[in-house]
Amino acid sequence: MEQVAAEIARHAERELEALVSVSSPSGDVPGAEEAVSLCAAFAPAGAELERVPCSTKGYAPDLILRLTGTGSARLLLIGHLDTVVSNESHRPLERTGDRLVGSGTVDMKGGVVLAIGVMRALEQLPERFAEVSLLLVNDEEWRTEGLAHAERFASVDACLCFEAGQLAPTGEEGVVVKRKAAGTLRVHATGRSAHSGSAPDRGANALLGLAAAAQAVAAAHAPGGQREHLVAQVAPAALGQRALGLDVGAVLVELFDELVDAGRARRLGLDDRHAPAARSTP
Numbered sequence: 001m002e003q004v005a006a007e008i009a010r011h012a013e014r015e016l017e018a019l020v021s022v023s024s025p026s027g028d029v030p031g032a033e034e035a036v037s038l039c040a041a042f043a044p045a046g047a048e049l050e051r052v053p054c055s056t057k058g059y060a061p062d063l064i065l066r067l068t069g070t071g072s073a074r075l076l077l078i079g080h081l082d083t084v085v086s087n088e089s090h091r092p093l094e095r096t097g098d099r100l101v102g103s104g105t106v107d108m109k110g111g112v113v114l115a116i117g118v119m120r121a122l123e124q125l126p127e128r129f130a131e132v133s134l135l136l137v138n139d140e141e142w143r144t145e146g147l148a149h150a151e152r153f154a155s156v157d158a159c160l161c162f163e164a165g166q167l168a169p170t171g172e173e174g175v176v177v178k179r180k181a182a183g184t185l186r187v188h189a190t191g192r193s194a195h196s197g198s199a200p201d202r203g204a205n206a207l208l209g210l211a212a213a214a215q216a217v218a219a220a221h222a223p224g225g226q227r228e229h230l231v232a233q234v235a236p237a238a239l240g241q242r243a244l245g246l247d248v249g250a251v252l253v254e255l256f257d258e259l260v261d262a263g264r265a266r267r268l269g270l271d272d273r274h275a276p277a278a279r280s281t282p
């Protein structure tokens with residue numbers, strides 16, 4: 001067993017480097033095709049390869065690797081080749097100490113190369129199974145339809161996914177037995193502009209609408225749930241303020257300083273284009 005694990009690990013690092021060097025964001029057909037052809041090359045020699053339509057229209061077909069044995073059990077290994085990282089932000093694999101860092105390494109190309117390694121090990125034990133399939137999909141991150149392959153594999157005896165989990169609270173390795181469902185709501189708020197000096201109450205502020213939507217979603221999550229794993233990193237906004245008898249420019253700067261002091265805002269440098277359009281009005 002340990003010998004097999006060492007063998008899987010030896011291959012995994014090199015295969016991971018090759019797979020992570022390919023940028024394969026969800027929906028990028030050339031990236032998906034390249035990742036698929038690498039997995040086909042890494043597959044055990046005795047595996048049959050099949051391309052099946054992806055659950056999401058317009059995406060590259062998914063890949064199934066299949067080994068046939070002489071036993072009775074049917075096993076499904078499942079994984080995905082798409083990442084949440086755009087082509088522009090893609091980072092190839094780097095070694096940092098004993099860590100391998102790069103786009104999609106954990107989620108989940110690392111798991112994919114381990115699953116392929118498991119298949120190579122199982123190829124040597126054909127009496128232990130009737131069929132072992134590895135299903136690699138290209139649309140896991142943003143799929144909005146059901147999984148098209150669910151019925152085909154509905155009767156397998158076991159299904160394992162090598163997506164990374166977390167350590168137990170006590171620091172031990174663990175096996176994830178269930179996952180949270182996830183959904184994304186894209187909200188685009190459209191306000192109604194009004195003159196902020198003469199008729200401020202006739203307007204509807206798009207930003208406040210967005211904030212209300214964000215708070216409603218945050219408040220509605222199920223116990224144990226989490227918000228979107230891709231939390232918005234940047235939300236540009238031009239915040240204006242008018243008031244009678246106040247030096248509004250100074251008020252805004254003071255407000256900004258308070259936010260910085262409270263750790264809720266960060267100074268990005270003195271760039272006029274991005275400075276708050278603060279001026280005082282009579």
Ligand SMILES: [Zn+2]
Pocket residue numbers: 080107108140163
């Ligand atoms: Zn994943």
